[in-house]
Amino acid sequence: MTQNRQVHLKSTPENNPEPGNFEVVSTPMPDISDGEVLCKTEYLSLDPYMRSQIAGRHMSGSIQPGDLMRGETISTVVESRHADFAAGDIVRGFGNWQEYSVHSANELSAQPKEISPPSYGLSVLGMPGLTAYAGLVWTAKPKAGDVVVIPAATGGVGSTAGQLAKIHGCTVIGIAGSDVKCDYAVKELGYDACINRKTENLAEKLTEYCPDGIDIYFDLVGGETLNLVCTKLALNARVILCGLMEDYNKPTRTPGPLPGPIIGARATLSGLVVYDFEPRRGEFIEACLPYVNDGRLSMREDMAHGIDAAPEAFCRLMRGENQGKAMVKVSS
């Protein structure tokens, strides 16, 4: 190991990102000092918020051309000069889009040994799972019989939220971008129905599947879908505003929704930022680990291989072509 391969942003995309907006760069292996830990990246999480970082409009900061792409990782400790970590430990941190990373000890968390496979620490038992749990369980507070609608139904956050809603006895309607994804949502994830947003009339199908209105909308896409759903809310509906997949690749945001139907439904709209729930990560893992172990909660991971594959995998995610949580297995 003499070189550390990294992915840098090369240019800022105006619309959909392309692999040409990124470049793979070989850099010398980093040295570590006292108090630091050298990590080998095992898994890299690819997430839509990275598109906002590239666009310079994310709360965690921006990424400029020439910068190393940032991201959360599961890594193996290669060398440690801090008492809290030893070679061979599995850790979670922001190792970024590269094969090796150096951290001070306070930037790393030991990955609980119960999380198996380790990649689940970035998916169903990681940030996307925490987002789903915080939004659905802690914020929307589902009751048995509630009608829950979830777009991006088979992705990292959506598939976890959908399975959790079923565990809570809800009727769960997904929205997804292909028949293959809709089949997976119903047959594997347990959704009661799934609407193909590209080939079916969303307004008609929502009326058919939710004749008494929508009790919980877990919004992962914003845009015109949010505007439409807000006209179909049940009394005392809860809307979790969580993501903007319909807008991330656009230079401007879709306006809306109209307040009238929201007032009529006495609905509650809650903005969700997963960072706020980080102190409760242990509580979330404790609650969800039994569901994972008994098979009620699973995650399909869309795994690319090798750091060179990260740009195309990220572009696929932003085109909506990922089949499950987008990730890269970095080490071979």
Ligand SMILES: NC(=O)c1ccc[n+]([C@@H]2O[C@H](COP(=O)([O-])OP(=O)(O)OC[C@H]3O[C@@H](n4cnc5c(N)ncnc54)[C@H](OP(=O)(O)O)[C@@H]3O)[C@@H](O)[C@H]2O)c1
């Ligand atoms: N607020 C927070 O703290 C927080 C934390 C984590 C994630 N999020 C947000 O949650 C959402 C889901 O994140 P995720 O990581 O779980 O991603 P994901 O669902 O695995 O992937 C994104 C999915 O969005 C769907 N999509 C809908 N409209 C789209 C469009 N116009 N263009 C491209 N894709 C579109 C696609 O699925 P279909 O083709 O099946 O529709 C795509 O697969 C994102 O908006 C993300 O930013 C927010």
